[in-house]
């Protein structure tokens with residue numbers, strides 16, 4: 001039997017509309033919207049350069065019914081590039097929940113692409129390679145039965161591949177379609193299961209290989225992939241898998257970066273530190289656009305300074321990033337830093353923490369009660385130790401304090417900070 005290599009990809013979601021990008025400041029909308037097309041082009045480039053024997057796509061080529069015929073034409077042009085190779089590279093695909101027969105209204109026949117039927121499973125063989133490929137498309141978006149049970153027995157003497165769009169035993173954030181049990185897949189006797197639907201790459205089993213290649217290109221920050229998204233390259237020799245690799249093909253790298261600024265001593269230092277951390281991550285994504293959410297954490301006195309004018313701090317970080325880092329877009333900046341509490345404040349049973357928690361958990365109509373029960377004793381304590389400070393902050397005026405209640409956390413942190421400086 002000839003040695004060969006094949007590529008397994010899934011969940012291309014071509015021209016996924018990526019709603020909501022416009023609401024973000026200065027989002028590189030064009031780059032992000034175009035990413036699914038470029039990733040598909042990268043996939044085809046890879047297949048051509050590596051002269052693989054065939055390409056498998058395990059469902060969800062399309063995100064839904066085409067908004068314009070250009071989506072289908074783009075896919076056709078890419079498939080034609082594979083067909084024009086010498087020798088031609090055939091493509092085997094199934095339809096998933098996003099591009100099920102009932103979802104896509106226009107059918108396109110591409111001679112070099114074999115689409116598995118949805119009425120029942122089918123088997124295609126490549127006699128020259130001694131390969132049998134089994135698969136079944138989705139007829140409708142919601143397929144609740146275990147399709148794998150109906151797949152044919154392995155063809156003896158051949159390398160058997162099953163293509164399946166499935167939630168397997170269920171994965172967070174994905175609809176439960178065509179569930180199956182990996183043990184059943186192993187028992188089927190195939191050599192490789194090319195799975196689609198779950199966007200996070202996962203190798204469930206080896207020998208036989210049961211693999212979610214993951215989607216080709218992440219679509220939003222909830223699809224982070226520090227190692228990059230792409231396809232699986234499988235090398236087969238004498239009917240055995242002798243090589244298995246993840247090939248990175250994406251162009252936009254989504255990420256969530258949590259940065260601890262506890263050790264910084266000023267706002268300026270915090271900004272420098274954040275930029276350095278972001279730059280380091282950007283250096284790890286090659287030519288990709290790094291589209292990252294920044295979560296700033298840590299317990300530091302700088303927190304108070306930041307929170308006094310949060311929007312200017314966030315703006316500074318955005319401006320610095322734009323000015324100094326190419327190919328980085330901050331999707332969102334979340335500031336979750338804390339001001340260290342003084343020992344003396346914690347002594348009385350954590351009164352400050354208790355107050356903050358109480359206020360967070362209370363409805364507006366309880367403000368008066370809360371003022372009497374929680375704010376007043378605290379204010380009196382501060383009054384006894386530093387009456388001037390109390391006046392300075394306006395906390396000697398009950399009406400002012402009541403109005404302040406929704407923002408009491410900041411007010412209290414301000415008091416603690418002032419006390420610390422005394």
Ligand SMILES: [Mn+2]
Nearest residue numbers: 060096097197
């Ligand atoms: Mn799917």
